[in-house]
Amino acid sequence: MEFSEKQLEILHVAENLFSKNGFDGTSVRDIAQEAQVNVAMINYYFGSKDKLLDDLFTYRVEKFKMDESILNLTSPVMEILDEMISSYIKYMNSSLAIYQIIAIEAGVKRRLMLSDSYKNLKEHNLQVISSIIHRGIETGEFLSGNDPILIHATMMGTFMNFQMNKTFLKSQLNITTDEAYSKYMESTLVIHLQRTIKALLTYAY
Amino acid sequence: MEFSEKQLEILHVAENLFSKNGFDGTSVRDIAQEAQVNVAMINYYFGSKDKLLDDLFTYRVEKFKMDESILNLTSPVMEILDEMISSYIKYMNSSLAIYQIIAIEAGVKRRLMLSDSYKNLKEHNLQVISSIIHRGIETGEFLSGNDPILIHATMMGTFMNFQMNKTFLKSQLNITTDEAYSKYMESTLVIHLQRTIKALLTYAY
Amino acid sequence: MEFSEKQLEILHVAENLFSKNGFDGTSVRDIAQEAQVNVAMINYYFGSKDKLLDDLFTYRVEKFKMDESILNLTSPVMEILDEMISSYIKYMNSSLAIYQIIAIEAGVKRRLMLSDSYKNLKEHNLQVISSIIHRGIETGEFLSGNDPILIHATMMGTFMNFQMNKTFLKSQLNITTDEAYSKYMESTLVIHLQRTIKALLTYAY
Amino acid sequence: MEFSEKQLEILHVAENLFSKNGFDGTSVRDIAQEAQVNVAMINYYFGSKDKLLDDLFTYRVEKFKMDESILNLTSPVMEILDEMISSYIKYMNSSLAIYQIIAIEAGVKRRLMLSDSYKNLKEHNLQVISSIIHRGIETGEFLSGNDPILIHATMMGTFMNFQMNKTFLKSQLNITTDEAYSKYMESTLVIHLQRTIKALLTYAY
DNA sequence: AATGAATGAGACTTCATTCAT
DNA sequence: TATGAATGAAGTCTCATTCAT
Missing domain, CATH: 1.10.357 (Tetracycline Repressor; domain 2)
Structure with missing residues (x-):
């Protein structure tokens, strides 16, 4: 799976927020704001918040x-x-x-x-x-x-x-x-x- | 701290749900429903969802x-x-x-x-x-x-x-x-x- | 209309709180707490929050x-x-x-x-x-x-x-x-x- | 501050209801219903009920x-x-x-x-x-x-x-x-x- | 007569998501 | 492709009131 630069930034922001506040404790708005993108973009790029977590996992898992x-x-x-x-x-x-x-x-x-x-x-x-x-x-x-x-x-x-x-x-x-x-x-x-x-x-x- | 029977049941239900779904992943509605009590009762008994977690912790911590x-x-x-x-x-x-x-x-x-x-x-x-x-x-x-x-x-x-x-x-x-x-x-x-x-x-x- | 001592205290507390926070901005709990009576007592004595206002008014109106x-x-x-x-x-x-x-x-x-x-x-x-x-x-x-x-x-x-x-x-x-x-x-x-x-x-x- | 047409309608409705029922006596539901918008829209547009009052005030105060x-x-x-x-x-x-x-x-x-x-x-x-x-x-x-x-x-x-x-x-x-x-x-x-x-x-x- | 316990209704707000462009 | 606008659903909490004793 290939991620664009914007997608990568979203993933990195999400990773950081999830680790600090948990998945349920992080809203897509939080992510969008910190990544300086539109809220709709998270769903546009990843489909849903759940799928974002999946993608984040896939993106990182290789390194483990x-x-x-x-x-x-x-x-x-x-x-x-x-x-x-x-x-x-x-x-x-x-x-x-x-x-x-x-x-x-x-x-x-x-x-x-x-x-x-x-x-x-x-x-x-x-x-x-x-x-x-x-x-x-x-x-x-x-x-x-x-x-x-x-x-x-x-x-x-x-x-x-x-x-x-x-x-x-x-x-x-x-x-x-x-x-x-x-x-x-x-x-x-x-x-x-x-x-x-x-x-x-x-x-x- | 003394807990009534109803309070204990709520605590037990909350404990179970929190452990399964996390704190943020559990709603007071979920707890109320499974404990078969009114939603308002959680706040009536514990003040807030946060305080419920505190009380649950206090209630259990001794045993650890x-x-x-x-x-x-x-x-x-x-x-x-x-x-x-x-x-x-x-x-x-x-x-x-x-x-x-x-x-x-x-x-x-x-x-x-x-x-x-x-x-x-x-x-x-x-x-x-x-x-x-x-x-x-x-x-x-x-x-x-x-x-x-x-x-x-x-x-x-x-x-x-x-x-x-x-x-x-x-x-x-x-x-x-x-x-x-x-x-x-x-x-x-x-x-x-x-x-x-x-x-x-x-x-x- | 005659008011007992407890009722009078409730009326005085209510008067004070209503004037500070407005009628809607004052809860019967606020009144009960400040008057150091049970919440149920407000309704027991006055019937309802609305009727309490009526009674307060009647109690004071003569003086105006x-x-x-x-x-x-x-x-x-x-x-x-x-x-x-x-x-x-x-x-x-x-x-x-x-x-x-x-x-x-x-x-x-x-x-x-x-x-x-x-x-x-x-x-x-x-x-x-x-x-x-x-x-x-x-x-x-x-x-x-x-x-x-x-x-x-x-x-x-x-x-x-x-x-x-x-x-x-x-x-x-x-x-x-x-x-x-x-x-x-x-x-x-x-x-x-x-x-x-x-x-x-x-x-x- | 610039307000959209929808925002203006909400402001007008809120103004009317606040004047009739007071701030505390008016719910955002009341406003939403009369302005024929979603309840969430009040918060979406104004942030909170309090801020709506602020905005209403700012909007009108010049005229006084x-x-x-x-x-x-x-x-x-x-x-x-x-x-x-x-x-x-x-x-x-x-x-x-x-x-x-x-x-x-x-x-x-x-x-x-x-x-x-x-x-x-x-x-x-x-x-x-x-x-x-x-x-x-x-x-x-x-x-x-x-x-x-x-x-x-x-x-x-x-x-x-x-x-x-x-x-x-x-x-x-x-x-x-x-x-x-x-x-x-x-x-x-x-x-x-x-x-x-x-x-x-x-x-x- | 008095009250602790309990509750349904509704309060404000935030959520993830979708729509129209 | 990208996004501002919008929304239904659900969140927590507080409310006035009533019930059982």
Whole structure:
């Protein structure tokens, strides 16, 4: 799907507003005003508000696919795992708005979850994780018996928890700016997840 | 705060609808209809839709406090940790609706996050986790250097991730009923979290 | 009609609120709250909000009758006229709230104007003025040909104009307090009206 | 400010209803129905009911400015005074509806009185009256010591009194039609005010 | 006699969408 | 292609009143 410049601007504005106020909490008027276009244009371009969300999702979803090229690396599997976690968290953090929307609107109601591309995305990412784990098992570095689904849920969930409790956690961590919080996630949080997942995969309690 | 039977019914209905459709996606008409009361009654009882959410939150929030009496147990700290994780997940799972609401509405906009009781709840739970970790460090069973904030985020986030991706994960796990999914979380997921957190606290990779 | 103490308090509160916010701008809840009674009590005591206004009117209307005993004075008619104007303005000024209500609600809609007691009041006052004028004509001090209706309208209208433009006139007259404004009306305004009406009645331009 | 034809119709309908039933006594539904437009259109055009009143006021207020060109006339000041009174009353009488609204809503509550244009209007009119009086004093035809504020209040108040007691006065004056009442005000009332004010300005009792 | 609980009606406003151009 | 105008539906909330006790 190709989007014109105007359409792209609308998508970006919508993405921002949806992430701040939720889908239901954002009106097409809000979007039109901030994108400096006519209200009618949203429907003209996207058909409806619902379809706008679909298009936004389709537009962004590709970027949430884990980069499977890391599977081709000859690096030690431990490094590949670290890299996967690090780059995934960094990417999610940089495209936070849409991810927030997905997390919320996928939980709520029918929206998005029905979408095939959403399912494909999830399956792809699980597959990448799964491949890494299997490789580690083959090299004898990872223990078997760990479900990629649980690993993925831990990685994703921990990150999202940091997003959704931003206000509270900033005060707990004595972080004052959004930039510092973002940096914290890309360093301390990444390290925590790397340690956590590696411990899980290597340590038989 | 004391609630009459009618008020409680309204709260329960609202809780259910908010968790399914979000706050903005639920109208007072919807609530009134499902609770079989007059629309005006919602405002009569709670003042406004916003205040209804506040009251619902206040009504439920107490139950999300971790039971600190486990700190008084003389059991090995490892068992206390297991028990904490198990009972917390089980409780969240049984009071899922409100938790879903909190997770979403706390992320979106100003709502709830501002609430003192929300902050108190979070701080209390962090304190309980912190106490357990410190005890483990004292007995030499846990490594030092692990931030309770990260532990808590991992536990909570993983659980929430299971909630918010229910539809997708059910299909991935070949689970057909909500009951089976719930049972999965209270067994497999709990064990996963227990293993994960214990690995983290005991194993220096 | 006899009113209990509670009823009287309600009437006084209603009078005050009606004069400040108008009849439609005042809710029975407002009245109940300020009078510290149950909402249902307004209807219980007065039947309806409309009837409350009726009762308030009936309760107060008697006091707006000009004191006809001044007609029995043997003073010069000029002094009687002065006294009538002075005491009428002073009385209206002291019972301002209800008069404001009457002025507004009588102009708006059907309310009050239909009331017999309102008509009787007006006729009574016109009669008193008329008697004074006639006496002046008989003594040769007043010119004939002046309609009491116009005299009354001038007196009443000028006073009400001062009421309804209070905010503006206070600033124009450099008056800062309500008390000073009230005093202005009972002195300067009274003198103006006395001069105006006497000029009219005695001077054929 | 420019208004479309539809907007003007709404304004006219609103003006009429507000004058009959008061602002609070008129619903946007009433206005929409009588103007034969959609209810939503009132908000679409004017933003809110309050802003509609503002716009109505702005739209009409200009017309209530006394024509200051009469100050340029070389006619005797007595004629200028007569002309001022006559044309002012005639104009108010022809634009009665809005004036009724102003009189009521300016007295009640905060509305309008706060408006700058209202204050400007009042100041302008006082200025015109003041100029005429000063000219009369200069020519030796008027006595000094008369406050234009009191003159204005008398003129305006007497007229408004006739408006607000229309029902009662019609019966007192044996006038059956609104047209006849209107004619009475433009003749007898005007003459009364001219005589009154001239007597006041020329006669030292 | 008095009142807390409850309610239908209607208030103003905003919504996403469509129409006519 | 693009948009200003318009609208029906629905939103939340307040109203005066009544009911059951």
